[in-house]
Amino acid sequence: MGLCFVRSSLIGAKASGIMSESPEPGRLVYTPKELLSDGEYAEPLYAGGVLCHGGFESDGAYRPPRTLHRTPAIAAWQGQIGAGGGELVTISDEQVPPQYPSVDQAKLLLKAGVREPIVRALTVISILEGFGAIIRDVRVPDLKELLLEPFDGTALAHLDKGLFEAHARDEAGYRDQGGHKQMWEAARDLALENPTVPSDVFMRLMGDRGRARGGGDPLFPQLDKKLYRMLMMMSQVLVIEVFARGTFEWGIDVLSDPEVSAEPEKAGTMVRYIQADESPHVEYLRTGLSEIRTRTLRTVDGKTIAGREVVDGILHHILHRMRESRPREQRDDTRNALIAAVDAGEAKKSLLEDFDAMAPEWDRPERTGFEPQAA
Amino acid sequence: MNGLTRLYRTYRVGTTAARLWSMYKVPATLRRWTGRPERTNEELEPVNERASAVLLDLAFDLRGVIIKMCQAIATRSDRFPPSFIDQLKQCHDAVPSKPFEVVKVHVERELGKSLDEAFHSFEPEPIASASLAQVHAAVLHDGSKVAVKVQYPDIQEIVQTDLRNMRRACRIYEWLDPQPLELLPLLEELAKHISYELDFEREADSADRVRELFKNNDTVVVPRIHRELSTKRVLVMELVSGTKITEKNAILEMGLTPRDVLQDLMHIFVHMIMADGFFQADPHPGNLMVTPEGRIIVLDFGLSKELPDGFGLGLFELMFSMMTLNEAAMIKAFTALGFQTKTGDTKTFVAIARRMMRRSDTGRFEGEFTEEMTDELFDAIREDPVVSVPSDFVLVGRVFSLLSGIAHTLGHRANVLQAMGAGSPG
Ligand SMILES: Nc1ncnc2c1ncn2[C@@H]1O[C@H](COP(=O)(O)OP(=O)(O)O)[C@@H](O)[C@H]1O
Ligand SMILES: [Fe+2]
Numbered sequence: 133m134g135l136c137f138v139r140s141s142l143i144g145a146k147a148s149g150i151m152s153e154s155p156e157p158g159r160l161v162y163t164p165k166e167l168l169s170d171g172e173y174a175e176p177l178y179a180g181g182v183l184c185h186g187g188f189e190s191d192g193a194y195r196p197p198r199t200l201h202r203t204p205a206i207a208a209w210q211g212q213i214g215a216g217g218g219e220l221v222t223i224s225d226e227q228v229p230p231q232y233p234s235v236d237q238a239k240l241l242l243k244a245g246v247r248e249p250i251v252r253a254l255t256v257i258s259i260l261e262g263f264g265a266i267i268r269d270v271r272v273p274d275l276k277e278l279l280l281e282p283f284d285g286t287a288l289a290h291l292d293k294g295l296f297e298a299h300a301r302d303e304a305g306y307r308d309q310g311g312h313k314q315m316w317e318a319a320r321d322l323a324l325e326n327p328t329v330p331s332d333v334f335m336r337l338m339g340d341r342g343r344a345r346g347g348g349d350p351l352f353p354q355l356d357k358k359l360y361r362m363l364m365m366m367s368q369v370l371v372i373e374v375f376a377r378g379t380f381e382w383g384i385d386v387l388s389d390p391e392v393s394a395e396p397e398k399a400g401t402m403v404r405y406i407q408a409d410e411s412p413h414v415e416y417l418r419t420g421l422s423e424i425r426t427r428t429l430r431t432v433d434g435k436t437i438a439g440r441e442v443v444d445g446i447l448h449h450i451l452h453r454m455r456e457s458r459p460r461e462q463r464d465d466t467r468n469a470l471i472a473a474v475d476a477g478e479a480k481k482s483l484l485e486d487f488d489a490m491a492p493e494w495d496r497p498e499r500t501g502f503e504p505q506a507a
Numbered sequence: 508m509n510g511l512t513r514l515y516r517t518y519r520v521g522t523t524a525a526r527l528w529s530m531y532k533v534p535a536t537l538r539r540w541t542g543r544p545e546r547t548n549e550e551l552e553p554v555n556e557r558a559s560a561v562l563l564d565l566a567f568d569l570r571g572v573i574i575k576m577c578q579a580i581a582t583r584s585d586r587f588p589p590s591f592i593d594q595l596k597q598c599h600d601a602v603p604s605k606p607f608e609v610v611k612v613h614v615e616r617e618l619g620k621s622l623d624e625a626f627h628s629f630e631p632e633p634i635a636s637a638s639l640a641q642v643h644a645a646v647l648h649d650g651s652k653v654a655v656k657v658q659y660p661d662i663q664e665i666v667q668t669d670l671r672n673m674r675r676a677c678r679i680y681e682w683l684d685p686q687p688l689e690l691l692p693l694l695e696e697l698a699k700h701i702s703y704e705l706d707f708e709r710e711a712d713s714a715d716r717v718r719e720l721f722k723n724n725d726t727v728v729v730p731r732i733h734r735e736l737s738t739k740r741v742l743v744m745e746l747v748s749g750t751k752i753t754e755k756n757a758i759l760e761m762g763l764t765p766r767d768v769l770q771d772l773m774h775i776f777v778h779m780i781m782a783d784g785f786f787q788a789d790p791h792p793g794n795l796m797v798t799p800e801g802r803i804i805v806l807d808f809g810l811s812k813e814l815p816d817g818f819g820l821g822l823f824e825l826m827f828s829m830m831t832l833n834e835a836a837m838i839k840a841f842t843a844l845g846f847q848t849k850t851g852d853t854k855t856f857v858a859i860a861r862r863m864m865r866r867s868d869t870g871r872f873e874g875e876f877t878e879e880m881t882d883e884l885f886d887a888i889r890e891d892p893v894v895s896v897p898s899d900f901v902l903v904g905r906v907f908s909l910l911s912g913i914a915h916t917l918g919h920r921a922n923v924l925q926a927m928g929a930g931s932p933g
């Protein structure tokens with residue numbers, strides 16, 4: 133499986149970096165400090181005047197943050213899975229629902245001067261990116277007790293030794309460096325010229341219904357609770373990250389169109405940087421889940437269960453639900469904002485009709501690719 | 508209320524303060540002079556017990572503002588010894604009541620009709636009596652069961668006297684303390700809040716508004732108001748029943764999971780504060796119950812308040828900047844929330860945030876405003892009097908620390924960020 137963390141075609145970045153403390157390809161064990169280290173950049177990244185993470189090599193290429201060792205480490209762990217006859221968990225592109233509003237819909241609104249729904253959508257993206265930081269609060273169970281096979285020198289052994297923390301910092305920023313939250317805000321503010329942020333974004337984010345309690349009964353009640361929660365979280369975040377592919381393409385397309393964006397060059401590039409940063413997230417999560425998948429888990433009732441059954445079961449469940457809920461939520465969110473604008477006399481009724489006529493269509497594939505195997 | 512009562516109240520506050528002083532400060536000073544060590548917690552326990560009894564006695568006698576203060580103490584098991592908590596807990600709902608005759612006359616005067624005309628039956632013994640009012644169960648002529656919240660007849664005047672006494676005490680304190688905490692503005696806030704609580708029409712409006720906010724959320728119960736039988740001083744509402752939210756064992760016995768109950772509770776309050784911008788600002792355990800179906804009953808909308816536009820976003824940014832240790836963002840968020848320094852030196856905000864984080868259980872901010880952290884905030888501000896705090900933030904901070912107290916009692920944590928929906932799935 134070829135690794136392509138940085139979309140070099142888009143941004144001409146190189147994943148390798150020759151630094152003073154050079155990474156050693158093939159090495160399997162790292163300290164947290166190493167997994168969090170940037171190495172040196174020729175120039176830092178500023179987003180709308182705010183210092184952000186990552187930076188530029190001397191040839192001007194952008195290199196994502198905390199990848200000096202993280203990138204080769206993930207490559208080495210992935211190589212091991214293949215060498216052991218395992219395969220990497222892959223969520224196929226056809227599972228990714230279309231972004232709502234679509235690029236055309238977004239441009240339609242912006243050209244009509246109705247910006248609020250798009251400002252709202254971009255703000256929600258930045259807030260959700262920021263919330264990604266809670267991955268650092270996932271409690272990692274004692275895997276030595278729970279896995280039958282050894283797992284030294286794997287991504288699993290490094291989850292709470294730098295991987296979760298690096299992910300959290302990338303999303304929400306750390307100390308004086310902004311992360312994706314601030315970078316999306318900057319892209320929004322550049323393209324749409326510091327729009328007023330709707331003060332009720334949280335109303336939409338939190339919904340007006342009661343909280344669904346923990347999603348019902350656990351899928352695998354026989355699993356250690358901490359382990360189950362961690363696997364659910366990793367799978368959910370993986371699905372979100374994979375779905376985000378559509379969001380990046382959308383953001384780049386909309387924000388770098390000079391007809392609707394005040395700073396097409398800068399705003400579009402900002403989203404490309406974010407996109408580049410996300411690759412290590414997808415890769416370490418699928419690596420960790422793949423490692424579980426090739427192992428055997430001890431259950432609380434003293435029996436064992438194949439990791440494959442657990443990981444596939446969880447991924448199937450989450451994909452199945454989110455493929456349906458995510459486009460629906462995005463659609464409701466934007467449409468409601470547009471309807472509010474129509475009601476307030478800020479948009480013509482015909483705009484809503486044109487908007488609806490452009491709604492992206494999606495043939496949801498029958499299968500998720502993680503269906504339980506016939507016994 | 509006559510001058511004699513006023514004099515009596517002033518006298519009671521003064522002598523109680525003197526007694527407490529003699530129980531704690533005097534022996535401590537003597538020990539220091541004679542070179543003996545401070546009393547241990549164990550040695551202090553009988554003293555605490557006596558002191559809390561003295562306080563409770565004062566609160567029951569004088570009610571009004573004093574009860575408010577004791578209620579605050581009773582929610583702070585982190586700060587006060589167990590005997591204080593046990594005793595003063597009673598201030599939430601077990602204050603000795605006014606006799607039925609007094610209540611009857613008062614209700615009839617307020618409603619302009621006799622009790623028999625208004626109600627099919629009226630329980631002479633109240634369900635609860637608290638700082639400003641007592642609550643009786645009754646039945647309407649159509650058979651519906653109601654709770655009748657009746658303001659103590661002379662409470663308006665009593666509150667005025669208490670506030671005057673406290674203003675006086677504040678001035679003396681500010682005169683004595685070389686670096687006084689600005690108590691007077693806080694006291695004026697308290698005065699404003701008490702005046703809200705004494706206006707039952709406002710309370711009825713607030714209850715209706717919150718019920719409307721949660722009309723699609725069936726985890727929340729807000730009792731319906733019977734407007735036709737309510738006035739500024741008498742509030743008639745649907746009678747509800749449930750288990751007190753801090754009774755962990757009773758919650759378990761109903762077959763409910765305290766963790767779920769807490770999640771719903773957090774969701775409700777965080778939704779009001781972050782999303783709706785209108786909130787019930789007094790979630791002390793006396794105002795919250797759980798039904799056997801696991802729904803949360805929210806009572807007592809006396810202290811409900813609207814937040815300025817963008818407050819939720821500002822608070823979110825503040826939590827965020829603390830979580831990521833981003834100092835520039837902290838300064839921006841504190842400023843956006845309306846914090847001010849007299850000198851314009853914003854580094855103070857960073858220092859305050861650092862102090863709060865140091866008091867959290869993990870040394871980091873993970874999304875919970877514990878009672879310790881809120882206290883630390885106010886301590887920090889007292890020591891650095893150049894900072895002024897927006898009053899809305901004070902109220903919201905208190906809400907979060909009350910919720911944190913409830914969470915701890917139930918054996919969990921009150922994570923605001925998680926309640927916003929960022930929780931782990933499944
Ligand atoms: N609608 C109701 N149904 C049942 N009990 C109630 C109701 N309203 C109030 N109570 C009881 O009365 C107590 C005091 O009422 P509350 O409105 O909180 O008054 P206060 O503002 O004086 O605290 C509550 O703690 C609760 O036990
Ligand atoms: Fe991100």
Ligand SMILES: [Fe+2]
Pocket residue numbers: 264303373410413
């Ligand atoms: Fe990510």
